[in-house]
Amino acid sequence: MANPSSPQSLQFARGASGAGEVLQLFMDGAPHSRTDLAALTGMARSTLQERLDVLIHLGLIGAIADGASTGGRPPQRLSLLPDARLVLAIDLGASHLRVALSDLACTPLVQSQTPISFADGPEEILQTAMDLAKELLVSLDRDREDVIAVGMGVPGPVNFETGRPANPPIMPGWDDFDIPAWFQQYLDALVVVDNDVNLMAIGEKDQLESGSEDFIFVKLATGIGSGIISGGLLQRGAQGTAGDIGHVRIRRGDGIFCHCGNEGCLEALASGPMIAAALRSEGIEANSNMDVVGLVNSGNIQAIRAVRQAGRDLGEVLAASVSLLNPSLIVVGGRISAAGEHLLAGIREVVYQRGAPLSTQHLQIRTSRSWEAGALRGASMIAVSQALSPQEIERSALALI
Structure with a gap:
């Protein structure tokens, strides 16, 4: 709109100030008639229409097939248009990079992945992510201008x-690196960065049955961490380190030093690389997380014993967490979770033994149904929730005037 003082621009500005709140009514994917929306919001028809006009102009909502008629002309219904924009979701792990494009309903459309090494540094790894994103955009015949937000998880x-990593132990060179600014060289999009386990917890919650409002998601792989959902909400803590259970000291850790500099950390004994190292000390060939899982699944007694002990170590920390947070569910993901019941047996042994009867009476402990997909799903969800928030919608709308 070329003239900010024109009547049309002034009307658009009035609509922009409340359009984001109206958009939230469409986020469940259900269509609504204008009559329904007026009843839900209590707005005057003219005010409501101004706000709907903004959302239509932004391309976020549109008319769908006519609703059922009770006599006379059937009401026109409006709905969120999931394909209107794209979300770039990125899951960065210690040895992998996964990239996906999702729609505004957080439905994955295409994805790709490649191995990485943190020794390459942040700029090279992020450039690899951007290159994969470009390939995915081409496969959908879409442009980078269609990307409304980027959601990224880092370990x-x-x-x-x-959106800057804060002293990440296994990510040399990433401390305080401005990830959002790097992406904004290429994309006019909101960039949201979080701990990868937090995003897995969000993605897992989306797949759980209703009523799972208090649970702990644990990732056991190259590192160990957890995402805490309490009262249905992700808990990050004051500095974003809530759930960092990998650096809690355990009893059998005396004399064993962690890469973080402390002694006796859970991660220094029970992470995938440490399990593999313990097996190698017994003369068993195990060089990766998948080697450990393969040995367990083939029935190797030493590997089963090592994984079960890692489960006991993890259970020691989780038992305290259960007393503190009282979750109804603990979900375990990450590469080592593929060891399945052997890992869970060690966790359950300690948690159920040490936990208070009331806190463990109905507690379930199981492996994740889809932790890999959950990381990308969580990245998409958190990016959409931020990009389509009332504040961001108002900012986007006013930028058009």
Whole structure:
């Protein structure tokens, strides 16, 4: 709109101030008639229409097939248009990079992945992510202008407000790196960065049955961490390090030092690489997380014993967490979770033995149904929730005037 003082621009500005709140009514995917929306919001028809006009102009909502008529002309219904924009979801692990494009309903459309090494540094790894994203856009015949938001998970603490990693132990060179600014060289999009386990917890919650409002998601792979959902909400803590259970000291850790500099951390004994190292000390060929899982699944007694002990170590920390947070469910994901019941047996042995009867009476402990997909799903969900928030919608609308 070329003239900010024109009547049309002034009307658009009035609509922009409340359009984001109206958009939230469409986020469940259900269509609504204008009559329904007026009843839900209590707005005057003219005010409501101004706000709907903004959302239609932004391309976020549109008319769908006519609703059922009770006599006379059937009401026109409006709905969120999931294909209107795309979300770039990125899951960065210690040895992998997964990239996906999703629609506004967080439905994955295409994805790709490649191995990485943190020794390459942040700029090279992020460039690889951007290159994969470009290939995926081409496969959908879409442009980078269609990307409204980027959601990214990294395996370490993150300052959620700035999107910058904060002293991540296994990510040399990433401390305080401005990930959002890097992506915004290429994309006019909101960029949201969080700890990868937090995103797995969000993605897992989306797949759980209703009523699962208090649970702990644990990732056991190259590192160990957890995402905490309490009262249905993700808990990040004051500095974004809530759930960092990998650096809690355990009893059998005396004299064993962690890469974080402390002694006796859970991660220094029970992570995938440490399990593999313990097996190698017994003369068993195990060089990766998948080697450990393969040995367990083939019935190797030493590997089963090592994984079960890792489960006991993890259970020691989780028993305290259960007393503190009183979850109804603990979900275990990450590469080592593929060891299945052997791992869970060790966790359950300690948690149920040490936990208070009331806190463990109905507690379930199981492996994740889809932790790999959950990381990308969580990244999409958190990016959409931020990009389509009332504040962002108002900002986007006013930028058009």
